[in-house]
Amino acid sequence: MIHFDFSGRAAVVTGGGKGIGLGIAQRLAGAGAAVAVWDMDPDPLRDSAAGGAFDAIFAVDVTEPAGVEQAVRDTLARLGRIDILVNNAGVAGPTAPTWEYPLAEWDRVIATDLTGVFLCCRAVASVMREQGSGRIVNIASVAGKEGNANACAYSAAKAGVIALTKSLGKELARSGIIVNCVAPAMVQTDLLQEMTSAYIAGVTAKIPMGRLGTVRENADMVAWLCSEACSFSTGAVFDVSGGRATY
Numbered sequence: 001m002i003h004f005d006f007s008g009r010a011a012v013v014t015g016g017g018k019g020i021g022l023g024i025a026q027r028l029a030g031a032g033a034a035v036a037v038w039d040m041d042p043d044p045l046r047d048s049a050a051g052g053a054f055d056a057i058f059a060v061d062v063t064e065p066a067g068v069e070q071a072v073r074d075t076l077a078r079l080g081r082i083d084i085l086v087n088n089a090g091v092a093g094p095t096a097p098t099w100e101y102p103l104a105e106w107d108r109v110i111a112t113d114l115t116g117v118f119l120c121c122r123a124v125a126s127v128m129r130e131q132g133s134g135r136i137v138n139i140a141s142v143a144g145k146e147g148n149a150n151a152c153a154y155s156a157a158k159a160g161v162i163a164l165t166k167s168l169g170k171e172l173a174r175s176g177i178i179v180n181c182v183a184p185a186m187v188q189t190d191l192l193q194e195m196t197s198a199y200i201a202g203v204t205a206k207i208p209m210g211r212l213g214t215v216r217e218n219a220d221m222v223a224w225l226c227s228e229a230c231s232f233s234t235g236a237v238f239d240v241s242g243g244r245a246t247y
């Protein structure tokens with residue numbers, strides 16, 4: 001395993017209660033970061049042995065602007081600073097063609113996967129600008145590059161995350177704050193429970209390496225993006241897709 005040293009640095013991981021976010025939070029904490037997990041369903045992590053690795057676990061719904069602002073204040077009160085923000089919280093939404101896609105589901109997916117990332121970036125960027133340094137990593141998806149059939153809201157939200165990353169990266173390029181995003185292909189997590197098995201099989205078949213990605217592979221990419229080794233990349237997209245992304 002590549003060794004990173006995040007001692008003295010404070011990280012926020014949204015949606016860190018399970019899945020990829022938990023793996024990222026564990027990777028950062030294991031390398032010495034003080035980690036605050038923000039999750040709308042924090043109790044399973046709080047009640048588990050894994051929760052002991054983190055300095056704070058806050059109940060936060062990233063779609064709620066006031067809640068996000070409060071979480072920033074709570075995190076600063078507990079950790080003193082925020083050096084790393086990983087915007088990972090997300091939902092998949094139903095599997096359906098666009099003409100049958102329910103508006104309420106569209107709104108839920110966009111609110112969580114795109115507006116939530118915007119709200120957290122907006123709130124934490126102010127803190128990082130005052131500090132004069134920071135790393136923001138947004139978890140997009142290869143769906144945002146390629147556009148998955150029967151996942152219009154998810155694909156559109158993730159394409160939005162990619163564009164938001166590019167905008168914010170340019171805005172902060174001379175501030176000491178680096179902003180990048182990761183585009184994973186499919187990873188075996190609870191997120192897949194919202195998808196049909198036919199959809200999962202179809203998306204998996206498009207991965208040239210012929211397998212799903214792992215939480216560990218994504219956490220390693222995020223750790224590198226949060227490290228000093230990543231110093232001349234901002235507003236960029238880093239694929240963890242087994243060769244699936246075509247650009």
Ligand SMILES: NC(=O)c1ccc[n+]([C@@H]2O[C@H](COP(=O)([O-])OP(=O)(O)OC[C@H]3O[C@@H](n4cnc5c(N)ncnc54)[C@H](O)[C@@H]3O)[C@@H](O)[C@H]2O)c1
Nearest residue numbers: 015017018019020040061062089090141186187189190191
């Ligand atoms: N699993 C995959 O195949 C895959 C592929 C590409 C991208 N991603 C992205 O990776 C990220 C993590 O996915 P995962 O597979 O680990 O999902 P998961 O369902 O295992 O975990 C998602 C976590 O986000 C939290 N969450 C959901 N909505 C929230 C909200 N409004 N506020 C705060 N927390 C919220 C959940 O409580 C949960 O702990 C998502 O952004 C997802 O789109 C996943």
